[in-house]
Amino acid sequence: MSFALALFGAGAVEGSIKWWSRGHRAHHRWTDTEKDPYSAHRGVFYSHLGWLLIKRPGWKIGHADVDDLNKNPLVQWQHKHYLILVLLMGLVFPTAVAGLGWGDWRGGYFYAAILRLIFVHHATFCVNSIAHWLGDGLQERHSVLSTFPENEIKKGKLQMIEKKVLEKKTKLQWGTPIADLPILSFEDFQHACKNDRKQWILLEGVVYDVADFMAEHPGGEKYIKMGVSKDMTSAFNGGMYDHSNAARNLLSLMRVAVVEFGGEVEAQKSRPSVPVYGDHSKEE
């Protein structure tokens, strides 16, 4: 009897302080700071469900706004005197209830303080584990309340992955974006190669400077050399050799310009006066 009483008394006092501040925190944040129609219901629902089951709104993963806690005098007082409160409420108070109440100091200390602490902490961690384990299944059943958070949780996770990918992407070189390249006519391109000794190749409407790459070309230097000043689109895409994605990635670092009307043939087609190689339509 003495054990049960002490257990209940000490547990209730300690627990209610924590519960009040956590419940208040969850309720306050969900109703006041989230501007959506379900917030009031969810706020009450979750504040009652408690901090142990749901730590924070699903769509705010990674962000904990503790402004309200910083302004709450009771929470601040608790925070400031945390250690002494833990010792007082966790050990001294339960021991004193049993000791002063019916002279059972040892019983109070071992059962109401130590054993209770072990039990409460194990139960708390166990609830956390069970909540995580059951979380998904339970959510499916709470259709209105959980469909939205479930979707938002997935979005949040995806955004975290996106963020990491983006971080990695920015550390790599991707070459000048095509939209930022200067536009040349096909004649400008050829002129630059013949008169300015540029070692440029035209592929799919984009001009690539292959000067530094020639010697490293896995297919041999001579193939690239013979492509200078020419539109090598079909050779690159299977006419001579069907290049891999890796080859295309290499290309992006060599971009220097784009050619008006796309490529050699298209450029000539756009000006009918220039004969198009292989166009026999006027021969009949």
Ligand code: HEM
């Ligand atoms: C700047 C443009 C080019 C780049 C960046 C490039 C890059 C590469 C790369 C990385 C390979 C290794 C295989 C692969 O990853 O696909 C390769 C192979 C090859 N390339 Fe190119 N290439 C270019 C232009 C050309 C052109 C214009 C020709 C032909 C005229 C050509 C002919 C070949 C051939 C025949 C191979 C096969 C080599 C072998 O497996 O023995 N390449 N190229």
